[in-house]
Amino acid sequence: EKIPCFIFPDMNEGSYYAAKIIAQTIREKQQKGENCVLGLATGSTPKVLYNELVRMHKEEGLSFKNVITFNLDEYYPMEREAMQSYYNYMHRILFHHIDIQAKNIHIPNGELPKEQIKQHCIEYEKQIEEAGGIDLQILGIGNNGHIGFNEPGSSIHSKTRLTNLENSTRLANVYEFANISEVPRLAITMGLSTILKARKVILLAWGPAKAPVVQRAVEDHMSEQVPASLLQQHNDCIFILDSSAAAEL
């Protein structure tokens, strides 16, 4: 099954399109008096999307009062207040600027001692279930095909867990750190089964560097060697691309 791809001239247009889908999902749920559960990604890819959601909140009255969020991942170990933490990223770029309730924000905790991580991951899965499951999951894609921090070889059955980062991933993210030795070797990530259970999935990819992996995820046979290719088995998944990320399709 080929994943439907929506191709835009640039990342701004693609991000606006994704923001409209999110806003519509939130408003539909509001009208029914229900919560809207969003799965959120970090990295450079969704920044324009989050800026657009902030604009919609400020200028169009889009409310996040009924929104519950679960972030995909966090480095381990990582202090919340560190510049590089995904906790910091999410608050700086999105949560500080909207009317989301603090109790509705969930991000894996990179501060816990190692012996508590297993239980934390079990609870994270339970919290997602108790919220009613994820309505809409936003994803980026790593150059090696990872989604969240599910590196190549991750099981399709994997759940939220502590995992190793590939050196290529650490190198891709070194721009956020002083040098490569500062980039954590571990991360807590939702699993592939966690992601695949979301009722709708939107993967975003911008720029020529992502073109080869987007091609493999969309057109190659499904393989745990390209985790994003497993999205082919999801019945409501789309890719939103700019023309350079779509160049090899």
Ligand code: GLP
């Ligand atoms: C990061 C994140 C992923 C993200 C991907 C792509 O390390 N853990 O959630 O989607 O790698 O990153 P970027 O958007 O910066 O290209």
